[in-house]
Amino acid sequence: MLAVGLVFLCYCSLRAQDQDYPIQPKPFSEVQIQDNFWAPRIKTNHEVTIPIAIAQSEETGRIDNFKIAAGRQEGSFCSIYPFDDSDIFKIIEAASYSLQTFPDPKLEAQVDSLIDYMAAAQEEDGYLYTNRTIGGKLHPWAGNERWELVHELSHELYNVGHMYEAAAAHYQATGKRNLLDIAIKNADLLVEEFGPEGIRNYPGHEEVEIGLVRLYRVTKDERYLKLAQFFLDIRGQEGVGNPKKYDQSHKPVIEQREAVGHAVRGAYLWTGMADIAAITGNKDYMKAIDAIWHDIVDTKYYINGGIGATGSGEAFGDAYELPNMSAYCETCAGVGNAKWNHRMFLMTGDSKFIDVLERTMYNNIMDGVSLSGDRFFYPNPLASYGQHERQAWFGCACCPPNVARFLPEMPGYIYAQREGSIYVNLYVSSATSFNLPEGELRLQQESEFPWEGNVHIRVKNDNPMSAEIRLRVPGYVQNQPVPSDLYEYTSAENGPFTVQVNGAKMHYTIDKQGYIAINRSWTDGDTIEIDFPMEVQVVKAHPKVEADAGRIAFERGPILYCAEWADNPDEKVLSLIVDPKQDFNLEKTDKLGGIYQIKGKARQASRMLDGSITVSGEQDLQLIPYHLWNNRGPGEMTVWMATNQEVVTPEPAPTIARRAKVSSSKEAKSIIALNDQMLPEHSNDHSIAYHHWWPNKDQEEWVAFDFDRKEAVSKVKIYWFDDGPNGGCRIPASWKVQYKKGKKWKPVKNQSPYTATKDAWDEVNFKPVKTEALRVLVQLPKEYAAGLYEVVIE
């Protein structure tokens, strides 16, 4: 129980002496959860995700890097990126949390041996960055000298930010100083080197600010706090670094009002600003992050709780730019957004921040990991042809360890306290206790959230005591899915609900901060019962969100739904048209670990050979919770369902290309794009699927179409993908068509020239051939790859 004591002491001493968040979270280590949703996932995280994260790090050289830097092993830097060190720090942070819930000597010993390598790898003066410490050829991002490219991509400060977080977590969990001492020595070096009198530069990827504040909270060393603030304030100053929106260094942070650039970087920056604002009372920081929060929630927030619309720069898009199939919604950005919103709540006590936290964690973050705990999404799209699939690991492996550290900490988001006020923010079966002036007040919460809306809270205490219990009323209960007009419910309003104290209905009001406050003297055995409505809700997006025009989504409580291939006729869902005015039913089922699914009717749209669209009769429609899609293999999925023919993606017409079996010189799921009859608006349209050969260049590639019978063909039309000037694909250097004769490929006799055009169709007519297969040979440009959206064969 040492761990619990330490955590408690830490918060207490802070409150006694220092300014910090006016509301204190109830740490996860003091909350025992017993529900059927989170508890099993947190257990799987411990039993599966954390062990495989360690195993994957062994396999991919991430751990060897530390061993080599420590001189325990021969070799050179053996993973891909200089930020790979950060994954190990995040895994230690995750393990430290998880060990507090699941004592596990084997895992603790593994963590200790990792820390042992780190201690030996740390340079004399505290520097730790395996890519440089190992010596030999440096990664081009590292820079020739220490800190030289710190504002670009070296990630020297990013890495150690994660180390400080891990060190604070490990110390609080185990009471051991082994990692804490490494972190302190490293932070002391930063204090010496950076600052108004030293190196005036900022990290290209924010994170060190959060880490330094955590180190400050543990050590009380104010130099760390000052350095964190320095890193924030130097950002965007004239003549410093390389100002750009990508990493939010385009202007001083206190002048920023919009969410721009890399979404994970942004979320970590704003989290760090909230921390410093809490401790120093800096109002300018709050003003900036409040405006940025509104910019996101008003115009850049996905219904699945994700942020970051575009894979290009892993970044925020423009206002209302929220494409579905190409949505980025990186899992890390979800974790960052959840942490930031939790801090905004701790600062203000406003439940709207918990609305965002709750939506993001139930949908975006939980989508990031499979039910089995060993497969991960990096981007979390809202529609798929089947080209998306969770992966066992990634070259850039930031996301899996981020989920691994989020999950064990999740119970820490349920409750909070501000002096005599107790916040019940999330409805999750759990038990905890609070220290009040008159003694200890224990709460036992029972609920079937997120599947049912009834909540039962029992008070346990030794002597009667007065306290205010603040019950959060989620936005969705008040018919407001998000705290803005970005989304709205179109279905029947959630009716009024009841709150009972000791069995007697109480007259309540919901205060401005979104809570029902019950202020009374509590006696052992007192009960509170709430019965939140849990209607199936039909959602529509703000008319400015083009991607969702004419479409609806479905929610119930905090859970977003989607239609997935496995539950629907012919495994098709993108071509379905749904009448929003019908009655939708709910069914409890054992599938996917036990869920409630939504049932209704839909009709399927198909394109005919003449281009017209026909719509089938009614068929059954089944929807599952969005975060559980892709647990039964890849296939079609959509969150936003078409309500009419104008916006639906019809089943493609049975053309020659459609009926053909498509293959490519590069095996990839994206070849389904080639005959899906989804046509781009231009050559850099990321809203639909495309197939590409990146990172290959200056070589020949091909796509082939094997027909189901001999076809007479005389024309091929192609639309090329070209994501210049920033991307790696251009229209090809040249291309040609071949047909199969016997077992051989023969060139067709073209009667018009082969052209390669950006933003338009290229068409070649050739002397008719009767053949079983056609092939398109593509010569890649000297310095670039190529790609294509669609091939039409006539």
Ligand SMILES: [Zn+2]
């Ligand atoms: Zn990530």
